[in-house]
Amino acid sequence: MKPFKTLQGLVVPLDRANVDTDAIIPKQFLKSIKRTGYGPYLFDRLRYEDVGEPGMDCSNRPKRADFVLNQERYQGAEILIARENFGCGSSREHAPWALDDFGISCLIAPSFADIFYNNCFKNGILPVTLSAEQVDMLFSETNNVVGYKLTVDLPAQTVTTPSGTVFRFEVDAFRKHCLINGLDDIGLTLQQSGLIQAFEGKHKESAPWFF
Amino acid sequence: MAKTLFEKVWGDHVVTVNDDGSILLYIDRHLVHEVTSPQAFDGLRLADRKPWRVGSILATADHNVPTTGLESGITDPVSRTQVEALDENCREFGITEFPMGDIRQGILHVVGPEQGLVLPGMTVVCGDSHTSTHGAFAAIAMGIGTSEVEHVLATQCLIQKKPKVMRITVDGELAEGITGKDIALYIIGRIGTAGGTGYAIEFAGSAITSLSMEGRMTLCNMTIEAGARCGMIGVDDKTVTYIKGRPFAPTGSLWDKAEQAWRELHSDPDAKFDKEIHLQAEDIAPQVTWGTSPEMVVPVTGSTPSLDDARDEIQREGWTRALAYMELKENTAIVDIAVDKVFIGACTNARIEDFRAAARIVKGRKVAGNVKLALAVPGSGLVKQQAEAEGLDIIFKDAGFEWREPGCSMCLAMNADRLEPGERSASTSNRNFENRQGVGGRTHLVSPVMAAAAAITGHFVDIRDWR
Numbered sequence: 265m266k267p268f269k270t271l272q273g274l275v276v277p278l279d280r281a282n283v284d285t286d287a288i289i290p291k292q293f294l295k296s297i298k299r300t301g302y303g304p305y306l307f308d309r310l311r312y313e314d315v316g317e318p319g320m321d322c323s324n325r326p327k328r329a330d331f332v333l334n335q336e337r338y339q340g341a342e343i344l345i346a347r348e349n350f351g352c353g354s355s356r357e358h359a360p361w362a363l364d365d366f367g368i369s370c371l372i373a374p375s376f377a378d379i380f381y382n383n384c385f386k387n388g389i390l391p392v393t394l395s396a397e398q399v400d401m402l403f404s405e406t407n408n409v410v411g412y413k414l415t416v417d418l419p420a421q422t423v424t425t426p427s428g429t430v431f432r433f434e435v436d437a438f439r440k441h442c443l444i445n446g447l448d449d450i451g452l453t454l455q456q457s458g459l460i461q462a463f464e465g466k467h468k469e470s471a472p473w474f475f
Numbered sequence: 476m477a478k479t480l481f482e483k484v485w486g487d488h489v490v491t492v493n494d495d496g497s498i499l500l501y502i503d504r505h506l507v508h509e510v511t512s513p514q515a516f517d518g519l520r521l522a523d524r525k526p527w528r529v530g531s532i533l534a535t536a537d538h539n540v541p542t543t544g545l546e547s548g549i550t551d552p553v554s555r556t557q558v559e560a561l562d563e564n565c566r567e568f569g570i571t572e573f574p575m576g577d578i579r580q581g582i583l584h585v586v587g588p589e590q591g592l593v594l595p596g597m598t599v600v601c602g603d604s605h606t607s608t609h610g611a612f613a614a615i616a617m618g619i620g621t622s623e624v625e626h627v628l629a630t631q632c633l634i635q636k637k638p639k640v641m642r643i644t645v646d647g648e649l650a651e652g653i654t655g656k657d658i659a660l661y662i663i664g665r666i667g668t669a670g671g672t673g674y675a676i677e678f679a680g681s682a683i684t685s686l687s688m689e690g691r692m693t694l695c696n697m698t699i700e701a702g703a704r705c706g707m708i709g710v711d712d713k714t715v716t717y718i719k720g721r722p723f724a725p726t727g728s729l730w731d732k733a734e735q736a737w738r739e740l741h742s743d744p745d746a747k748f749d750k751e752i753h754l755q756a757e758d759i760a761p762q763v764t765w766g767t768s769p770e771m772v773v774p775v776t777g778s779t780p781s782l783d784d785a786r787d788e789i790q791r792e793g794w795t796r797a798l799a800y801m802e803l804k805e806n807t808a809i810v811d812i813a814v815d816k817v818f819i820g821a822c823t824n825a826r827i828e829d830f831r832a833a834a835r836i837v838k839g840r841k842v843a844g845n846v847k848l849a850l851a852v853p854g855s856g857l858v859k860q861q862a863e864a865e866g867l868d869i870i871f872k873d874a875g876f877e878w879r880e881p882g883c884s885m886c887l888a889m890n891a892d893r894l895e896p897g898e899r900s901a902s903t904s905n906r907n908f909e910n911r912q913g914v915g916g917r918t919h920l921v922s923p924v925m926a927a928a929a930a931i932t933g934h935f936v937d938i939r940d941w942r
């Protein structure tokens with residue numbers, strides 16, 4: 265997994281609450297058996313006038329001019345801000361794969377849905393939870409300033425605005441450690457194989473009907 | 476010390492607590508389907524790893540399978556590749572699979588309990604958010620992403636943070652025609668789609684215990700729509716009776732021991748919860764969603780909201796967008812909304828009890844002229860077989876329903892079953908997101924009896940008045 269340490273990136277504002285993973289990547293793209301190639305179809309229904317199909321060349325598809333990701337000033341954005349409960353619904357990891365493939369590495373919202381939040385960390389994407397007021401402020405600053413960039417510092421757990429306002433955010437220690445170091449947590453867990461085997465032995469004794 | 480149900484099951488599965496407080500949690504049952512697993516199996520191969528315990532895994536294809544013309548297989552080549560990839564992965568790693576054509580094939584959240592593969596006290600995972608369904612059996616059942624599917628395949632464990640525990644108690648008596656689906660939607664309407672975020676929810680109270688196992692599964696199924704990590708219900712006689720005699724359930728003296736252990740699986744009387752909500756069953760009317768999120772729900776006697784009632788600007792905007800998408804005006808009475816298609820199925824409501832209840836409504840009647848398609852899609856081959864043995868298929872077909880082969884079908888429209896742009900459905904599935912049932916499709920979530928009644932009358936009606 266690619267590590268995430270610090271990022272200074274252009275911000276794109278997606279002013280919606282309850283953005284579900286069906287919206288982030290619609291079902292027809294879930295038929296792929298790969299982890300890559302989802303970027304062109306990120307937010308497919310919101311981004312394009314027509315309906316995308318897997319494998320479609322997106323360069324000539326008609327785009328919805330009013331959708332933020334299509335606007336000139338947000339091209340190259342790496343940080344996406346949104347309203348509460350981002351990533352709700354289906355557990356599809358295709359959602360973070362699509363965000364990553366598109367070039368988004370950091371999300372900022374007042375809250376995230378659990379499974380999606382977790383899936384982000386497995387894919388080098390940092391979801392940052394700030395208060396609704398802080399996010400609101402970021403929305404108005406992003407809307408007002410073309411080329412608005414934020415600095416996200418994972419080791420320090422801060423988001424810094426161009427004017428120097430610093431917001432601290434929480435992230436649990438293990439996820440932070442894995443993300444900063446780009447660690448594959450399967451490898452880490454397998455280092456505890458002995459413990460797992462020992463547990464399994466005992467578990468089988470106390471609840472043999474599970475085996 | 477007094478423990479909650481969640482704490483009991485959780486405590487039995489902690490392999491170790493790491494220095495940073497993260498917990499390695501042992502997983503007893505892993506359900507695998509075609510959509511979220513291919514990348515996980517690839518990951519195993521790349522790292523030269525093997526599944527830790529193949530006996531813990533059950534696989535079946537459900538999302539992509541067609542519900543008609545099974546003789547000709549899957550015609551969509553991309554869908555077919557995905558289903559074949561599952562078959563091959565199962566063969567390569569020696570995993571038990573119910574392939575297409577097997578009578579036991581169906582939606583994983585119907586198949587698992589039906590086979591006795593989900594037992595009280597288990598930890599259950601699946602790369603699907605509606606894994607929460609299995610909490611009806613006092614199991615900790617969680618939906619996970621593909622990376623975690625790979626993690627569980629390789630290590631039999633998940634790295635977890637312990638969630639907080641909320642208890643939702645529904646006491647009192649449900650009115651005739653009120654189902655687990657209505658309870659679920661009512662709760663989501665009250666606490667919102669993020670109301671359960673960070674929590675495991677336990678459902679308790681006389682209205683919950685009065686539900687059948689099917690009704691409990693429906694309720695737990697939708698806990699994910701409330702944002703919760705999982706939903707659970709304690710063990711009682713119904714739980715035990717449901718499991719007994721199922722193909723993979725324990726037998727003989729092992730059953731006796733298991734049953735004894737399961738009987739302990741409920742919260743202790745003085746257990747403490749991080750949050751408690753009390754609701755009254757008599758307050759619950761048949762629920763109908765009007766918008767594009769399950770929390771946009773009202774009783775059938777109600778109407779779409781008035782924008783001025785929104786609590787803030789964000790909600791007002793959300794409602795405005797939802798009303799526009801649904802092509803509904805403010806203050807429209809729910810009973811005035813006509814539907815184009817009706818779907819009875821999905822892991823929420825595709826069990827035998829659901830079809831029995833819906834069949835009682837449609838028996839001897841005809842689907843309304845404005846309803847272009849009414850679909851009844853069983854959750855598994857065995858549900859279908861049972862329904863046919865009881866003659867339910869005939870009742871549905873006589874009324875003008877199509878009776879299909881098992882699968883996810885129009886719940887997410889990954890196969891040919893879908894809404895066309897602008898079409899409106901009464902659907903027993905669990906998500907009414909934009910474009911979920913087909914591009915531009917408009918979904919109203921309801922219970923099976925409410926969907927059946929809408930099929931007959933062509934619009935929503937209060938099932939409590941049905942004669």
Ligand code: SF4
Pocket residue numbers: 537538582584603605821822823882883886887904905
């Ligand atoms: S029926 Fe619908 S919600 Fe259930 S597993 Fe299938 S697609 Fe998901």
